[in-house]
Amino acid sequence: xxxxxxxNQRTVTYSPSWTLIPTHYCRNTCGYCVFVEREGARAQxxxxxxxxxxxxxxxxxxxxxxxxxxxxxxxxxxxxxxxxKSEGFACYVDYLICxxxxxxxxxxxxxxxxxxxxxxxxxALRSVVPSMGMMLETIDNALRGRAAHNRAPDKEPARRxxxxxxxGRARVPFTTGLLVGIGETMRAREETLHSIxxxxxxxxxxxxxxxxxxxxxxxxxxxxxxxxxFEEMRDVVQLAREILPPEVxxxxxxxxxxxxxxxxxxxARDLGGVSPDGDRINPRERWLAPKTYAKALATRGYxxxxxLAVHRKWITPRWLAxxxxxxxxxxxxxxxxxxxxxCHATNGDAHAHVSCxxxxxx
Ligand code: SF4
Numbered sequence: 255x256x257x258x259x260x261x262n263q264r265t266v267t268y269s270p271s272w273t274l275i276p277t278h279y280c281r282n283t284c285g286y287c288v289f290v291e292r293e294g295a296r297a298q299x300x301x302x303x304x305x306x307x308x309x310x311x312x313x314x315x316x317x318x319x320x321x322x323x324x325x326x327x328x329x330x331x332x333x334x335x336x337x338x339k340s341e342g343f344a345c346y347v348d349y350l351i352c353x354x355x356x357x358x359x360x361x362x363x364x365x366x367x368x369x370x371x372x373x374x375x376x377x378a379l380r381s382v383v384p385s386m387g388m389m390l391e392t393i394d395n396a397l398r399g400r401a402a403h404n405r406a407p408d409k410e411p412a413r414r415x416x417x418x419x420x421x422g423r424a425r426v427p428f429t430t431g432l433l434v435g436i437g438e439t440m441r442a443r444e445e446t447l448h449s450i451x452x453x454x455x456x457x458x459x460x461x462x463x464x465x466x467x468x469x470x471x472x473x474x475x476x477x478x479x480x481x482x483x484f485e486e487m488r489d490v491v492q493l494a495r496e497i498l499p500p501e502v503x504x505x506x507x508x509x510x511x512x513x514x515x516x517x518x519x520x521x522a523r524d525l526g527g528v529s530p531d532g533d534r535i536n537p538r539e540r541w542l543a544p545k546t547y548a549k550a551l552a553t554r555g556y557x558x559x560x561x562l563a564v565h566r567k568w569i570t571p572r573w574l575a576x577x578x579x580x581x582x583x584x585x586x587x588x589x590x591x592x593x594x595x596x597c598h599a600t601n602g603d604a605h606a607h608v609s610c611x612x613x614x615x616x
Contacts, residue, residue, distance in 0.1 A: 271527030272312030280325020285401035285475035319563035326369035376424035387429035394442035422457025427568035431464030435482035495521030
């Protein structure tokens, strides 16, 4: 089965996803983070047996992507080092490879985001992982002295740029992006986008760039800071579309970015992972059912299409290891397919489309 072109101007994509958090432990303390835990069960490592159960739940729910996401510097925790040893793993990457392989065997594609990684780690992971990600967030060094990143050594821009380059050298299709509204200037946003564009021109592995709004959370250093307004988000999406090479898809998260259809009109073409299990990073902001997004998009003449964790352009032997390339063919069969019948309104009102829009599984 062949996927239809994702680059179609009126097509918006999303990935049916499920999030597995190996651990909430992280050595950083970003000024906006409600994910990190240093004590208790959530700071421990999920056992392989638990991970297998989670993969079965994900598959039963129809997910085709297993998003594995954790904090950084996980092996600085002596509890986690002890857990890895007791499960028979030499390191965190070996543990992740074991879970990723289980996902592949169950016809799900793992996508891993564990922050900064080395070339050697990327090379090991790519044997069973078709795509990875890490938010660059911002290239603005000034934030290292402010609430956002003053206690987050792994957010040093040079360090994150090195990870993006290492992923390019290792030929790992990669997702990165900006976090908008953490104290950076508009000029810094522009420079961050130019940095991503330069990386893409040099290596060709950046499949998408997320434009994600900062969300204030109670109990964090930035709880009283304001989230970016819609106009700011729209301007950054437009800027991203102008600066990034055309093959880099601009992604927006529809559960935390207000007025997502207008952001699509500004240039975004992907909604990222949409999970029936909720957003594990922003637990208050659940996703709606894909059909609901499809219906909203259809009012402006866009079609929603499910995609794999790795975008179509990168599904080639150059970018994927043999095991993951074979898995993409099998997982494609499991993608939900939408058929949108959009009647053309006779009164010229684009919104009249909604009254005769249907969606069906084909
Ligand atoms: S690096 Fe990620 S997980 Fe760690 S504190 Fe920052 S935002 Fe949270």
